[in-house]
Amino acid sequence: LIEQFTTISLPTFDSTYVAPFMFLNWMSKDKVEGKNILGVIEGSQFPNQYIVLSAHYDHVGVRKDKIYNGADDNASGACALIELADYFVKNPPLHSIIIASFDAEELGLQGAKCFVDEPPVPRDSIILNINLDMISRNKNNEIYICGTYHYPWLKAPLVPVGETSPLTVSFGHDLPNTGSNDWTSASDQGAFHAEQIPILYFGVEDHKD
Numbered sequence: 001l002i003e004q005f006t007t008i009s010l011p012t013f014d015s016t017y018v019a020p021f022m023f024l025n026w027m028s029k030d031k032v033e034g035k036n037i038l039g040v041i042e043g044s045q046f047p048n049q050y051i052v053l054s055a056h057y058d059h060v061g062v063r064k065d066k067i068y069n070g071a072d073d074n075a076s077g078a079c080a081l082i083e084l085a086d087y088f089v090k091n092p093p094l095h096s097i098i099i100a101s102f103d104a105e106e107l108g109l110q111g112a113k114c115f116v117d118e119p120p121v122p123r124d125s126i127i128l129n130i131n132l133d134m135i136s137r138n139k140n141n142e143i144y145i146c147g148t149y150h151y152p153w154l155k156a157p158l159v160p161v162g163e164t165s166p167l168t169v170s171f172g173h174d175l176p177n178t179g180s181n182d183w184t185s186a187s188d189q190g191a192f193h194a195e196q197i198p199i200l201y202f203g204v205e206d207h208k209d
Contacts, residue, residue, distance in 0.1 A: 001017075001082070001101050002037060004082045005085060008082075008086040010039035010089055011039060011040055013038060013039075013120045017039055019038050023110040026107060034110055036102055036103055036111045036114070038099065038100055039098070040096065040097070041085070041097045041099070043093055044092045044094055046095045048096070048125055049095045050095065050126045050127065051128045052098045052115075052128070052130070053084055053097055053099055053100065053132075054081070054102055054129060055078050055102070055188075056101070057074065057078045058104055058111075060073070072204075073133065077131075077132035077133050077135055081132060085099045098121070100115060102188050105187060111188070112188035116191045116197070123197075126192075126197055128197070128200070129188075130201075131187055131192075131199065131202070133188070133203050135202055135204060136204075138205065140168065141166075141167055142170055142204070143202060144170050144172060144202070144205070145162075145169060145170070146173045146199075146200070146201040147189065147193075147201055148200070149175055150198075151200075154198060158171075173203075183203065186201075
């Protein structure tokens with residue numbers, strides 16, 4: 001990620017992309033260091049309002065002798081984040097954009113929670129989180145956008161995009177009291193939603209891999 005961000009000349013907040021943080025690993029019960037990878041692109045009209053584009057880069061790895069390669073969860077989101085960063089470096093957005101590669105999502109959204117607790121910009125200047133987690137595999141060629149139930153004004157600009165997409169773009173998986181069908185807090189966007197920062201989450205339903 002650092003090599004890719006350097007290659008596309010993604011600006012940093014300070015002199016490095018790495019934002020370390022400490023958290024308690026609930027599996028090992030040890031306190032360990034995580035590393036978020038952050039960059040920022042200044043907006044041309046609203047430089048003091050920030051949209052956070054995020055995707056976690058950690059993955060399950062090996063658990064109970066079963067291998068999880070992480071291609072969809074979440075190399076897919078991490079690769080898309082690189083592409084988005086490259087695009088917006090070349091095409092400056094109206095609002096400032098924070099490119100956030102979060103660590104330790106699989107251990108309880110730890111990187112995102114740390115970011116929201118101690119953001120690199122004033123928290124009230126963060127107006128939206130768009131999170132990408134598992135976006136590459138679906139037998140029905142379908143992707144979901146979660147979050148518009150809670151933030152309905154975000155749906156209108158997305159509808160025409162979905163109508164022209166080669167994918168079937170569906171809205172949902174964000175109704176309260178629907179158990180595991182509610183993805184509102186199932187990935188890093190949950191840390192933002194908990195602080196009443198609007199969210200959109202792009203992802204697919206479970207598949208055999």
